[in-house]
Amino acid sequence: MPENKRIDLLDYLVVLIKWKKFLIALLLPTLIISYLMIYFLVEEQFDSSTLLVPAEESGMGGLAGLLGNLGTNLPFNIGATSSSPEMDMYNTIIYSRTNLEKVIEKFDLVNVYGLSPAIKDYREKTLLILANSINATETEYNAYEVKVRAKSPQLSANIANYIIQLLNEKLIELRTQKSKNNRIFLGKRVIEIRQNLRNSEDSLLAFQKKSGIIEPEEQFKSIVSAYTTLETELIAKQIERSILEKLKGANTPQVENMQVEVEEFEKRLKEMKKHGTPEGMIPALDSLPENAIGYYRLFREVEINSKILEFVLPLYEQAKIEEKKDIPTLQVIDYAVPPVKKSYPPRSIFTLLITFSVFLIAFIFILMKENKNLQSSEKMKYIKENMFRWRKRS
Numbered sequence: 001m002p003e004n005k006r007i008d009l010l011d012y013l014v015v016l017i018k019w020k021k022f023l024i025a026l027l028l029p030t031l032i033i034s035y036l037m038i039y040f041l042v043e044e045q046f047d048s049s050t051l052l053v054p055a056e057e058s059g060m061g062g063l064a065g066l067l068g069n070l071g072t073n074l075p076f077n078i079g080a081t082s083s084s085p086e087m088d089m090y091n092t093i094i095y096s097r098t099n100l101e102k103v104i105e106k107f108d109l110v111n112v113y114g115l116s117p118a119i120k121d122y123r124e125k126t127l128l129i130l131a132n133s134i135n136a137t138e139t140e141y142n143a144y145e146v147k148v149r150a151k152s153p154q155l156s157a158n159i160a161n162y163i164i165q166l167l168n169e170k171l172i173e174l175r176t177q178k179s180k181n182n183r184i185f186l187g188k189r190v191i192e193i194r195q196n197l198r199n200s201e202d203s204l205l206a207f208q209k210k211s212g213i214i215e216p217e218e219q220f221k222s223i224v225s226a227y228t229t230l231e232t233e234l235i236a237k238q239i240e241r242s243i244l245e246k247l248k249g250a251n252t253p254q255v256e257n258m259q260v261e262v263e264e265f266e267k268r269l270k271e272m273k274k275h276g277t278p279e280g281m282i283p284a285l286d287s288l289p290e291n292a293i294g295y296y297r298l299f300r301e302v303e304i305n306s307k308i309l310e311f312v313l314p315l316y317e318q319a320k321i322e323e324k325k326d327i328p329t330l331q332v333i334d335y336a337v338p339p340v341k342k343s344y345p346p347r348s349i350f351t352l353l354i355t356f357s358v359f360l361i362a363f364i365f366i367l368m369k370e371n372k373n374l375q376s377s378e379k380m381k382y383i384k385e386n387m388f389r390w391r392k393r394s
Contacts, residue, residue, distance in 0.1 A: 026358065048159075052164060110122065213295050241262050
């Protein structure tokens with residue numbers, strides 16, 4: 001029967017016990033050396049964070065939506081994507097080149113990062129290192145956290161607090177500029193509306209002088225009542241003439257005088273209906289519908305312009321107030337303080353990873369050495385002959 005070549009866990013344990021002195025002699029120095037190398041060669045990094053929330057009256061209005069249109073095509077990784085446009089705007093400002101340049105100049109980060117003008121693209125590299133050292137995210141409680149990593153605890157805290165200062169200054173600047181633009185726009189609109197209101201008022205006044213209509217509803221009632229009275233008087237006179245004509249005859253002087261009076265009354269009433277009274281106290285009845293429509297059209301223009309001015313004027317005054325405000329738009333809950341412990345590198349984890357990697361490599365070679373069949377195989381011979389060979393044999 002063919003030999004069973006399966007290897008179980010006991011075989012691995014046997015190999016480990018057999019080579020335990022070698023593994024201890026290899027792994028113990030590896031553990032010590034790797035830890036010392038990480039300790040002396042890898043610089044410590046410290047994280048400082050500041051926590052803030054937007055002020056209740058930030059006055060930003062639609063600015064967040066406006067900046068949202070700028071997109072997120074920034075040259076740096078700006079961390080996690082926030083869920084609100086306002087937080088997106090904060091990220092846009094913090095990771096903007098202008099903001100990062102101010103931080104670099106303030107703390108001389110070119111020298112802090114070990115760069116110099118002699119290095120090609122040293123400015124871009126500095127910006128990239130700084131951007132990757134900043135982590136600005138929205139917390140689960142709708143607050144905003146800015147965390148900065150630096151080589152010293154104090155530098156980390158100083159950069160974090162300075163970033164918040166720059167963020168607040170930029171937000172105030174943007175809010176002030178927006179309010180200024182609003183104030184200019186609304187100011188022009190107020191002037192235009194006031195002029196339109198003045199023109200409509202003048203037109204209404206000229207129409208009132210021309211038509212004699214001051215208060216249409218009451219005036220029209222009075223005018224209709226006056227014409228009704230005149231019509232009633234005319235009918236009464238016509239009846240009186242008819243009665244006299246029957247009683248005294250058509251050709252009597254009294255009837256003739258009454259006839260002249262009725263005809264004159266009819267003539268004057270007809271002229272009044274058509275042209276109104278000469279003094280303008282009672283306008284022509286035929287012109288009442290046209291005058292009523294003309295009056296209400298002009299009156300409507302006055303009312304519309306008045307309502308628009310009533311709506312725009314408070315906005316204009318508010319914009320003037322907002323333009324003068326320099327109140328911070330962010331409320332800082334926690335300022336950054338120098339951390340007590342480092343955040344990078346995790347020496348123990350890195351040391352264990354390096355040691356385990358060395359152990360794994362060493363164990364693979366031990367297994368290969370212990371396996372006699374593998375040592376004599378053609379594949380192993382090929383590996384030994386060609387592992388460090390770069391040119392093919394001629």
